[in-house]
Amino acid sequence: MNPRAQAFLPLLFVLLWSTGFIGxxxxxxxxxxxxxxxxxxxLVIAVMLAVVIVSRAPWPRSWGATAHIAATGLMVHGLYLGGVFMSIKHGLPAGVTALVVGMQPLLTAVGAGALLGERVSPRxxxxxxxxxxxxALVVGGRAQLGLPAGDLWxxxxxxxxxLLGITAGTLYQKRHCPSFDLRTGSVIQFVPALLLTALVAAQTETLHIEWHGRFIFALLWLVLVLSVGAISLLNLLIRQGSATHVASLFYLTPPVTAxxxxxxxxxxxxxxAIVGMAVAVSGVWLARQRSAR
Incomplete structure (x- = not known):
């Protein structure tokens, strides 16, 4: 890949991923x-299956590899997206939700050292x-909810x-399946996420949808731009970089979302908030510097 294009991928990922809260x-x-x-x-599975069929993309060669990819799908899609959407629906502001899941880089750095043997430098x-x-500075002004502890919980x-889902999924993928075909891999990841999410939805929700124009736009945006575009970029970045480097990008999501x-x-x-954005950008720059050898 062209070095300039490769350097642009993290910025594109942050931009696309940040639109998820807007959707x-x-x-x-x-x-x-x-x-x-x-x-x-x-819809994502249908789109990616069509891409797989047209491009004749290869499937994993073993059931073990398939199981590892499926496990990352449960964590990165099923747990992460399910948790984010439920918190926003329950009334937690998107900025506060972003702050909670924004702690992922710290957890990933700890896990990368313990589980993957990655060296995290003082810098x-x-x-x-x-x-x-x-x-915290960016979203701090939105955290004044004034709610009883039970409602906040x-x-x-x-x-x-x-937060736990995206952290565990990033570490698991980096350790067990860092490289796989992004087309068939997406299908394998989203199928178990669908099964888990639909099962819980059938037990806890009415399954009613109001097909408003805004909903249709948001759905298509999240399918094509987020689930196909951003997730493919995430898988590519995990393949190319350390878990800590990839996780540090998530710090930019709340400022860009704002x-x-x-x-x-x-x-x-x-x-x-503006000061917080500058601090966050500086922190991401430092966190993405290679460790001294």
């Missing part, structure tokens, strides 16, 4: 979270901490599940 905000008023996600997964640790501080526990929300919904940015 949720647009679509969730018209469908319950797991029903929304189940519909999304069905990278400093970058990770700065990134977390920056994210009802909102935030799905986001904690999402900018998009300002552009689309006229949400104002406080001076603290």
């Amino acid at each position: 949720a905000k647009l679509g969730l008023p018209y469908a319950e979270p797991l029903t929304f996600l189940s519909t999304r997964y069905v 990278q640790w400093l970058g990770l901490v700065l990134g977390f501080v920056g994210v 009802h909102m935030i526990w799905p986001a904690l599940v999402a 900018i998009i929300a300002w552009a689309l919904f006229d949400e104002t940015l406080s001076p603290m």
Whole structure:
């Protein structure tokens, strides 16, 4: 791959991934979270199966490899996306949800050292901490919920599940299946995510969808841009870089989401938020520097 194009991929991933919260905000008023996600997964599988058939993409050579890819799908899609959508639907602001799952780089750095043997330098640790501080500054103004502890816990526990899911999925994929065909791999990842999500939705939701224009737009955006485009980029980045490097990109999601929300919904940015964005960007830059050899 051209070095310039390769350097651009992380920035493109952050931009696309950040629109996921915007898509949720647009679509969730018209469908319950797991029903929304189940519909999304069905369309993603259909699209990717068509791509696989037309391109004659290769499937994994063993059932073991298939199982590893499927396991990452349960964590990265089923747990992460399910948790994020449920928290937003339960009333947790998107910025606060982003802050919770934004702790992923710290957890991934710890896990990468313990499970993958990746060396995290002091400079990278400093970058990770700065990134977390920056994210906290960006969304801190939105955390004044004034809710009883029980209500807040009802909102935030799905986001904690999402945090654990995306962290475990990133580490698991890096260790057990860092390289696979992105076309067939996407199908394998989304099928178990669909089964789990649809099963829980059938037990806990009405499965009703209001086919409003906003919902259709949000659904198609999340299918084509997020589930096909951003997830393929995530898999590619995990293949090319360390788990810590890839995870540090998630620190940029809340600031970029805030900018998009300002552009689309006229949400104002406080001076603290602007400072936080600068701190987060600096932290990501440090965290993505290679360890000294």
